[in-house]
Amino acid sequence: MEYIIQVKQLKKSFGKLEVLKQVDCDFSRGGIVGVLGPNAAGKTTLIKSILGMVIPDGGEILFEGKSVANSFEYKKNIGYMPQIGRYPDNMKIGDLFKMMKDIRNVHENLDTDLISAYGLDAMTDKAMHTLSGGTRQKVSAALAFLFNPPVLILDEPTAGLDPLSAEILKDKILQEKAKGKLILITSHILTEVDELADKVMYLLDGNIKFYKTLTDLKAETGEQRLGKALTKILS
Amino acid sequence: MFKIAKYISLDIIKSKVIIAYTLLLAAICVSIFMADEDVTKGLVSITTVMLIIVPLVSVVYATTYYFNASEFTELLVSQPISRTNILMGKYLGICVAILGAFLLGVGVPILLFAASITGLTLILTGSLLTLSFISLAFLSSVLMRDKAKGIGLALMIWFYCSIIFDGLVLVFLFAFSDYPLEKVLIAITAFNPIDLARILILLQVDIAALMGYTGALYQQFFGSGLGITFTLFMLMVWFLLPLWASLRVFKKKDL
Numbered sequence: 001m002e003y004i005i006q007v008k009q010l011k012k013s014f015g016k017l018e019v020l021k022q023v024d025c026d027f028s029r030g031g032i033v034g035v036l037g038p039n040a041a042g043k044t045t046l047i048k049s050i051l052g053m054v055i056p057d058g059g060e061i062l063f064e065g066k067s068v069a070n071s072f073e074y075k076k077n078i079g080y081m082p083q084i085g086r087y088p089d090n091m092k093i094g095d096l097f098k099m100m101k102d103i104r105n106v107h108e109n110l111d112t113d114l115i116s117a118y119g120l121d122a123m124t125d126k127a128m129h130t131l132s133g134g135t136r137q138k139v140s141a142a143l144a145f146l147f148n149p150p151v152l153i154l155d156e157p158t159a160g161l162d163p164l165s166a167e168i169l170k171d172k173i174l175q176e177k178a179k180g181k182l183i184l185i186t187s188h189i190l191t192e193v194d195e196l197a198d199k200v201m202y203l204l205d206g207n208i209k210f211y212k213t214l215t216d217l218k219a220e221t222g223e224q225r226l227g228k229a230l231t232k233i234l235s
Numbered sequence: 236m237f238k239i240a241k242y243i244s245l246d247i248i249k250s251k252v253i254i255a256y257t258l259l260l261a262a263i264c265v266s267i268f269m270a271d272e273d274v275t276k277g278l279v280s281i282t283t284v285m286l287i288i289v290p291l292v293s294v295v296y297a298t299t300y301y302f303n304a305s306e307f308t309e310l311l312v313s314q315p316i317s318r319t320n321i322l323m324g325k326y327l328g329i330c331v332a333i334l335g336a337f338l339l340g341v342g343v344p345i346l347l348f349a350a351s352i353t354g355l356t357l358i359l360t361g362s363l364l365t366l367s368f369i370s371l372a373f374l375s376s377v378l379m380r381d382k383a384k385g386i387g388l389a390l391m392i393w394f395y396c397s398i399i400f401d402g403l404v405l406v407f408l409f410a411f412s413d414y415p416l417e418k419v420l421i422a423i424t425a426f427n428p429i430d431l432a433r434i435l436i437l438l439q440v441d442i443a444a445l446m447g448y449t450g451a452l453y454q455q456f457f458g459s460g461l462g463i464t465f466t467l468f469m470l471m472v473w474f475l476l477p478l479w480a481s482l483r484v485f486k487k488k489d490l
Contacts, residue, residue, distance in 0.1 A: 074315070
């Protein structure tokens, strides 16, 4: 199978703290991978390394077979939704979207589903600093999906969203998966991962504890729910 | 790079701080020119005020803005843009805004009231000073992870240049008063952009004679073409070196 992202022996420490100790994993096109793990397990660091926001101490990351070190072109193929999205305070929502299009220099083939689903097009005149945390999350989500990238990386996408908006986002994620996109999701909400993910990666203290399909995991543990299965496999 | 710069400067121009800064500078300049018939004296007064306010505002505002926009930087890093372009775009954007404020607040009144070589020197050195302190602000921002430390370091740089440096020079002069230090002093001034700017302007005003023997020596060196070139060159170094250093740090920085 062809892998779109390959992570090879990735190591990263912040000061004395080893956040990632030799992480090896591959992601292939099409499918949703849920990245789980307790706080400080290295989930966000792994994601940020893939995005080139964190520079690894050792190992390498390949995107479509090419190393991502010192390159930025590959990010055209990634839509990223950060845990906490913050934007220039005085900028208006409409300007932000315009700016991102301008910076990426992409003005066609845009995916504006989420913008209309969240009613963001009705508040283009609102400045970013007047927005609530939830609305900012919506903006972040809409931005991640906007450019129709083949890879989506969502860092705790539904945290802070109201249930209805979270449902909209989940539906969108499933739609995109059906188009053959790779979607990485970190989350602490197990029911959500249970609903969405095809594969589950569990990070613990900078190592991959396991990385297998949800069906395998459930079959191995004989549990129907991901939460139960996790407790069983980790105890 | 220019796109990022454009958005950042548009963002800053809308903020009240930069408008207040422009108005403050303009008010100071206009009131000084109105209060005194003698334009040269006015320029000297403006120099004194400018050498305190301009570096302070540039360094603090640029650092604060850098940190306030740090999540925005993260967003940009996740986009297909090189890190060099991101930092340079940010730098350009901030520079355009703060330099614009300076040119409007100080440049315009000077051109109206005292459009002389001295006036132009003041505008030029003020601009270079603004650029150097924004560079220094960037350096302290990329070196520090959190905002408080970043602003702290930025303020330390300002303290060093405006207050501590003079103290150090005095101690040095006192300790080595038995030796001829005039030439050494010229070299020492290169370590402080504010002093460089002060000397460059004051020597244009021709009041160096008031500064005694050292002043005469300064006049001889800094008043000459070579001296002016040296001072401008050193100011350029103060603006380019920290910028280059911050670029190097930023390329390897975790966000």
